Every structure is written in C-alpha cells, then in structure tokens.
Amino acid sequence: MFRIGNVEIKGKVVLAPMAGITSLAYRDFMKPFGVSLSVTEMVSDCGLIYENAKTLDYIKTSESERPVAIQLFGNDAETIIKAMKICEEKNKNFDIFDINLGCPVPKVTKAGSGSALLKNPAKLKDMFIKICKATTKPVTAKIRLGWSNDSINFMENIKALEEAGVAAIGIHARTTAQLYSGKPQYELLKDLREKMSVPLMVSGDIYTLDDAINALEITKADAVMVARGGVGNPQLVRQIDQYFKNGERLPNSSLEENLKYLVEFTDMLIAEKGEYRAMSILRGIAPKFLDGFPNMKKYKNLLAQSLSTRASLDRILSEIR
Numbered sequence: 001m002f003r004i005g006n007v008e009i010k011g012k013v014v015l016a017p018m019a020g021i022t023s024l025a026y027r028d029f030m031k032p033f034g035v036s037l038s039v040t041e042m043v044s045d046c047g048l049i050y051e052n053a054k055t056l057d058y059i060k061t062s063e064s065e066r067p068v069a070i071q072l073f074g075n076d077a078e079t080i081i082k083a084m085k086i087c088e089e090k091n092k093n094f095d096i097f098d099i100n101l102g103c104p105v106p107k108v109t110k111a112g113s114g115s116a117l118l119k120n121p122a123k124l125k126d127m128f129i130k131i132c133k134a135t136t137k138p139v140t141a142k143i144r145l146g147w148s149n150d151s152i153n154f155m156e157n158i159k160a161l162e163e164a165g166v167a168a169i170g171i172h173a174r175t176t177a178q179l180y181s182g183k184p185q186y187e188l189l190k191d192l193r194e195k196m197s198v199p200l201m202v203s204g205d206i207y208t209l210d211d212a213i214n215a216l217e218i219t220k221a222d223a224v225m226v227a228r229g230g231v232g233n234p235q236l237v238r239q240i241d242q243y244f245k246n247g248e249r250l251p252n253s254s255l256e257e258n259l260k261y262l263v264e265f266t267d268m269l270i271a272e273k274g275e276y277r278a279m280s281i282l283r284g285i286a287p288k289f290l291d292g293f294p295n296m297k298k299y300k301n302l303l304a305q306s307l308s309t310r311a312s313l314d315r316i317l318s319e320i321r
C-alpha cells in the first residue's frame with residue numbers, strides 16, 4: 001500500500017494510460033483483475049477548453065474504477081489549469097490529476113507538450129508550482145528518461161517536480177527518441193525510489209510477473225504500470241497483484257478463459273462506444289487475446305481483418321472453439 005497525496009493505492013498495479021485503448025470500458029474491464037490505480041488516456045487541455053464533445057468523453061470515469069487519475073496534456077500552466085477546473089466541474093468522482101510529460105509523438109512535442117516539457121527542468125518546476133497550487137487534488141506526472149541517450153535528465157526533472165509539489169511520479173524507462181521500442185533502461189533507475197521523496201511508478205515492457213518483480217527490485221518503486229503487456233492478457237494484472245499480496249504465483253490464463261475475457265470486454269466496449277466504433281477498436285486489440293497460444297495465426301488475422309459486428313466475433317470464436 002502507498003499513498004498519492006491523500007489517496008490510498010492498495011496494490012502494486014497501475015493501469016498505464018494508452019491513447020486509443022484505455023477508455024472507460026477498458027479500465028472497467030481491467031479493474032477487477034487487480035488494478036490499484038487507473039489512468040484515463042491523455043486528454044488535451046485545449047480540447048477541454050473548446051468543449052470538444054469527444055474530449056469531454058475522455059474525462060468520464062466510473063465509481064468502480066476508483067481511485068482514478070485524469071491525465072492531461074498541454075504546453076502551458078494557464079491552459080492546463082483551465083482544463084483542470086473543467087474536469088472538476090464536469091466530474092465529481094475522480095481522485096488525481098496526472099500530467100503527461102512522456103508523449104513522444106511529434107505532433108505533441110512540436111507543440112511543446114508531452115516529453116518536450118522535460119527539456120528544461122527549471123521551466124518545468126515553475127509550471128508545476130502553478131499547477132499544483134491550482135487544485136486540492138494530488139497532482140502526478142509521467143515522464144521519460146530524457147530526450148535521447150545523450151540527454152538523460154530524469155533526476156533533474158524528478159527533483160524539479162518534487163520541489164514543485166507533485167504527489168507521485170511515473171517514469172517510462174525509455175527516452176523520447178526510443179519511442180515505444182528498444183529495451184527500457186531500468187538499469188539507469190537503480191534504487192531510484194530511495195533518492196526520491198514521493199512514490200514512484202515504473203513503466204516499460206511489463207509483460208510477465210517476472211518483468212514486474214525485476215522492475216520493482218531494481219528501482220524499489222512503489223508500483224509498476226501495466227501497458228501493452230496487459231492488452232489481451234488481463235491475467236497479468238492478477239498475477240502481479242496476487243504475487244505482491246500473498247506470494248502466490250498464478251498460472252497464465254487458458255485459451256478458453258481468454259476468449260471469455262474477450263467477449264466480456266467486447267460487450268463493455270459496445271456499451272460504451274456503440275457496435276461500429278467498438279469493432280473498429282477491437283480489430284486492433286482482439287488478436288492479442290490469442291497471443292501465445294499455438295495455431296492461432298489464421299484466427300488472429302480473421303479478428304484483425306473481418307471483425308465488423310458482434311455476430312462476426314461469435315462466428316470467429318466458434319471456429320476457434
């Protein structure tokens with residue numbers, strides 16, 4: 001257990017934010033496997049200010065997923081604070097503000113948002129002093145190691161954020177230049193938590209229980225963030241959560257269990273987004289529920305290419321079974 005400000009986090013699994021994936025339905029689906037903190041996908045501060053309907057949907061959260069953080073991105077304290085006020089007006093049931101300082105996508109960094117903000121720790125500190133003062137909720141930040149291997153500056157940024165008053169920090173153990181590939185560099189984060197005054201959550205290639213044990217052992221972090229490794233493998237969350245609660249090593253889920261999870265998730269996603277949108281999202285996600293099982297290539301392709309309705313999912317699943 002650890003605390004982010006006044007919010008109790010009762011386990012070691014944080015569901016990492018993933019744009020296009022961690023919608024409300026995904027978070028609600030993953031929660032019962034043992035998620036201790038959920039985070040929304042990144043939400044544009046200006047999108048909220050201009051009351052873009054789709055952006056307003058991103059800040060919806062559910063009671064059952066709490067504690068939950070809303071993640072905002074922007075390049076300026078004033079607009080981020082305006083967006084925070086809108087979140088507080090429109091949603092009375094969330095717990096934490098998380099600010100995205102890790103997004104490497106050029107569209108975002110060219111605007112001075114996401115990981116571009118890590119280039120200047122002194123400026124970052126001024127920005128976060130204002131942001132932390134503007135709310136009674138805890139503010140957290142999600143950062144990267146630095147821009148590239150020639151400019152690793154996470155320690156300066158962590159100090160700046162701590163001094164500004166953040167309540168916890170998440171770090172993706174890659175540089176901006178690495179984007180989402182290449183190995184996370186956990187060795188650079190050795191004993192990092194012992195050098196910090198606030199809780200630490202670590203992210204990067206958490207695909208197995210042993211990946212989580214390893215990342216926590218090296219960094220001494222309070223929690224791991226499960227991102228791509230949990231997509232199509234919700235049992236990973238249960239394995240990590242249970243291991244750290246009672247030392248139990250649970251088996252991987254069976255193919256039959258995973259198909260059941262896929263159907264459960266599909267129905268939740270349809271309820272949230274409607275069948276058409278849900279199926280378009282599922283074409284990217286559904287094949288992952290078959291990962292690691294033998295002779296699934298044909299069905300993975302079918303799910304990726306032919307999913308168009310709920311009935312088409314049933315047809316493909318009956319072929320697999």
Ligand SMILES: Cc1cc2nc3c(=O)[nH]c(=O)nc-3n(C[C@H](O)[C@H](O)[C@H](O)COP(=O)(O)O)c2cc1C
Nearest residue numbers: 016017018019041042142172203204205206227228
């Ligand atoms: C498709 C995708 C979307 C992501 N969107 C966000 C986001 O909105 N906010 C954020 O802080 N990180 C985002 N991330 C980064 C993840 O939270 C995580 O830090 C990263 O994927 C590393 O973990 P992994 O190697 O276990 O996937 C995203 C990652 C992926 C793959």
